[in-house]
Amino acid sequence: MIVYNLICKICSVEFEGWFESAKEFDRQKRKRIINCPSCNSTFIKKSLMAPNLPTKNNSKKEIKIKKTVMNNINKYKKIIEKNFEYVGDKFTEEAKKMKYGEKEEIPIYGEATIEQTKELAEEEINVVPLPWVSTKKTN
Numbered sequence: 001m002i003v004y005n006l007i008c009k010i011c012s013v014e015f016e017g018w019f020e021s022a023k024e025f026d027r028q029k030r031k032r033i034i035n036c037p038s039c040n041s042t043f044i045k046k047s048l049m050a051p052n053l054p055t056k057n058n059s060k061k062e063i064k065i066k067k068t069v070m071n072n073i074n075k076y077k078k079i080i081e082k083n084f085e086y087v088g089d090k091f092t093e094e095a096k097k098m099k100y101g102e103k104e105e106i107p108i109y110g111e112a113t114i115e116q117t118k119e120l121a122e123e124e125i126n127v128v129p130l131p132w133v134s135t136k137k138t139n
Helices: 022-030 060-083 091-099 114-122
Strands: 002-008 014-019 044-046 085-088 108-110
Touching: 002 022, 014 022, 085 091, 091 108, 091 114
Parallel strands: 085 108
Antiparallel strands: 002 014, 002 044
């Protein structure tokens, strides 16, 4: 597959076109099969394109992004561990008690299976998965 940036010669609208090959683009252009999505004109030309070169997987930019994400996750983890009560495997039970007024509502976090999470969702108890594995011991 090849992707071209295309421009309508009539209304100057820019759009992308995906073609099997450069020959296929030329064939469709010659037969006036390619239409402008704005004015339906068949007067289309290729615009300047930057080559799509793959970058190395270990590029500095990608490493920097990963480090930033990990730093942000670690910051959120510290905030949650400081301000929320860890309830371990009793998360589902504690969340239900708070929902139904059996216990004062406080911010909690803990462990829940997928089935338990679905059960909480069915009872309209909002939960958010945390992006790390707990290092805390269960109750």
